[in-house]
Amino acid sequence: MSPADRTPLLTVRGLSKSFGDTRVLADADLDVARGEVLAVIGASGSGKTTLLRCLNGLEVADAGTVAVDDARVDFTTRPAPKALHALRDRSAMVFQQFQLFPHKTVLENVAEGPVVVQRRDKDEVRAEARALLERVGLADKADAYPHQLSGGQQQRVGIVRALALRPELLLFDEPTSALDPELVGEVLLLMRDLAREGWTMVVVTHELQFAREVASRVAFVDGGRVLESGPPAQVLGSPEHERTRQFIRRLSHPL
Ligand SMILES: Nc1ncnc2c1ncn2[C@@H]1O[C@H](COP(=O)(O)OP(=O)(O)OP(=O)(O)O)[C@@H](O)[C@H]1O
Ligand SMILES: [Mg+2]
Numbered sequence: 450m451s452p453a454d455r456t457p458l459l460t461v462r463g464l465s466k467s468f469g470d471t472r473v474l475a476d477a478d479l480d481v482a483r484g485e486v487l488a489v490i491g492a493s494g495s496g497k498t499t500l501l502r503c504l505n506g507l508e509v510a511d512a513g514t515v516a517v518d519d520a521r522v523d524f525t526t527r528p529a530p531k532a533l534h535a536l537r538d539r540s541a542m543v544f545q546q547f548q549l550f551p552h553k554t555v556l557e558n559v560a561e562g563p564v565v566v567q568r569r570d571k572d573e574v575r576a577e578a579r580a581l582l583e584r585v586g587l588a589d590k591a592d593a594y595p596h597q598l599s600g601g602q603q604q605r606v607g608i609v610r611a612l613a614l615r616p617e618l619l620l621f622d623e624p625t626s627a628l629d630p631e632l633v634g635e636v637l638l639l640m641r642d643l644a645r646e647g648w649t650m651v652v653v654t655h656e657l658q659f660a661r662e663v664a665s666r667v668a669f670v671d672g673g674r675v676l677e678s679g680p681p682a683q684v685l686g687s688p689e690h691e692r693t694r695q696f697i698r699r700l701s702h703p704l
Contacts, residue, residue, distance in 0.1 A: 455482035455483050455484060455485065456482060456483050457480055457481070457482055457483070458481055458482060458483045458485075458517060458518060458617060458618060458649050459479065459480065459481040459504065459515075459516070459517050459618055459649070459651070460479075460480055460514075460515075460516045461477060461478055461479035461480070461500075461504070461513065461514070461515050461516075462478055462513055462514045463476050463477075463478065463512060463513035463514065464476070464477040464478075464479075464500070464503055464510050464512070464513035464514075464515065464524070465477070465510060465511050465512040465513055465673075466496075466499055466503060466508065466510045466511050466673075467511060472673060473496045473499045473673050474496050474499055474500060474503065474510065474513075474673040474674070475496075475672060475673035475674050476513070476673075476674050477496070477500060477513070477670070477673060477674045477675050478674075478675055479500075479668065479675055479678075481618075481649060481651060481666075482649075482665075483649055484647045484648075484649055485649055485650075485665040485666065486644045486648075486649075486650045486652065486663055486664045486665050486666075487650070487651045487652070487664060487665070487666050487667070487668055487678075488652050488653075488654055488659070488660035488663075488664035488666070488667045488668070488681070489501075489651060489652065489653045489654070489667075489668050489670055490653075490654065490655070490657075490660065490667060490668070490669055490670070490696070490697075490700075491669055491670030491671055491696065492671070492696055495670045495671055495672060495673065496670055496672075496673040496674075497622070497653045497670050498622055498653065499673075500670065501542065501620050501622050501651065501653060502542075503515065504517070504536075504540060504618075504620060504651070505536060505537050505539075505540040505541075505542060505618075505620060506522070506533040506534070506536045506537040507537075507542070509524065509527070509528065509533070510524040511524060512524055512525055513525075515536060517536060517539035517540060517617060517618055518539055518617055520532070520535040520536045520538070520539050521536075522535075522536050538567075538616075539616060539617045539618055540616045540617065540618040540619070540620050541562075541610075541611035541612070541614040541616035541618075541619060541620065542611065542620045542621075542622065543604070543607050543608050543611050543619065543620065543621045543622065543624050544607065544622055544624075545622050545623040545624065545626050545627050546627055547595070547600075547603045547604055547606070547607045547627070548607065549595040549603060549606060549607060549610075550595075551594065551595055551596065552594070553594075554591065554592050554593060554594055555582065555587065555590050555591050555592070555593055555594075555595070555598070555606050556575065556578055556579065556582070556591040556592065558595070558606060558610055559578040559581065559582065559606065559609050559610045559613050560574045560575050560578045560613070561610075562610065562613065562614050563577075563578075563613050563614060563615075566614075567614070574613070577613060578591075578609070578613055579591060581609045581612055581613060582606075582609055584609075585605045585608070585609055585639055586605075587602060587605060587606065587609070590602060590606075599632060600627065600628045600629060600632050601628055601632030601633075601635045601636055604624055604625070604627075604628065604636045605635065605636060605639055607624070608624075608636070608639060608640070608643075612643075617649065618649050618650075618651065619643065619648055619649065619650045619651070620650075620651050621640070621650065621651070621652040621653060621654070622653050623653050623654060623655065624636055624640070624652070624654070625637060625654070625656060626655065633656070637656060637659050637663075640652070640659070640663065641659075641662075641663050644663050652664070655700060657685060657697070657700060657701065660681055660685060661681045661682075661685055662681075664681050665680075665681075666678055666679060666680060666681070666684075667679065667680075667681045667684040667685060668684075669684060669688070669690070669692075669693045669696065671690075671692050671693075671696075676690055676692060676693060677689050677690055677693055685697055
């Protein structure tokens with residue numbers, strides 16, 4: 450199925466955001482269809498994290514619109530908290546530094562959001578959390594604390610925690626950047642499995658092999674806007690813009 454045949458899930462138009470005098474997002478546009486995996490690449494400071502944070506209302510943009518399914522927020526005027534909550538409910542974020550609660554067990558970390566924020570039944574949530582942990586090979590870690598796990602295991606818990614929220618859209622912010630190189634694979638393989646299962650994902654990453662093999666499309670962010678996007682072979686193989694070409698060259702040949 451080509452992207453054109455798919456229904457849109459995420460639509461971003463004219464998204465802008467400044468911190469003080471610094472314009473971090475400048476008229477960014479983005480489209481992600483249901484079941485698509487979008488890899489977002491771009492230099493440090495280009496606005497990738499801010500973009501992700503605006504997609505789920507962790508950050509309030511200054512202008513533009515974000516729509517996930519039927520939750521649509523127009524940032525031209527300050528959005529109502531209810532509208533932001535609706536947007537936030539549609540997605541779940543996986544962070545670079547895992548962001549697990551250090552004093553909660555793995556199971557408690559996974560169950561916290563569904564129980565406290567979504568007010569779902571505690572027993573049902575815990576059963577579902579255990580099943581998800583088993584799925585990613587961490588059933589025996591349910592009662593462990595984050596510091597007792599490797600980085601790769603912690604990030605897999607981070608992913609399970611996102612899945613437990615039953616989101617429509619998974620957002621990943623450099624999920625493997627904080628990992629020792631030998632632990633990167635286990636996290637990327639899990640993400641590849643999720644992609645194959647049909648999850649819709651936006652993945653900020655420097656892992657070009659992942660982008661090439663797993664993503665349906667790649668978007669290059671430069672100076673707070675999406676400079677170009679398209680199939681991986683096109684954007685990574687024969688990019689339209691010189692800036693994209695330079696960035697990919699630097700990433701592929703750091704020396
Ligand atoms: N809360 C904030 N207050 C002030 N400036 C911020 C804030 N968050 C981000 N910025 C600035 O916005 C710019 C873009 O930051 P952002 O974190 O979105 O970039 P990034 O592309 O994710 O970078 P990296 O690849 O290093 O993670 C940077 O110049 C950063 O210093
Ligand atoms: Mg970032």
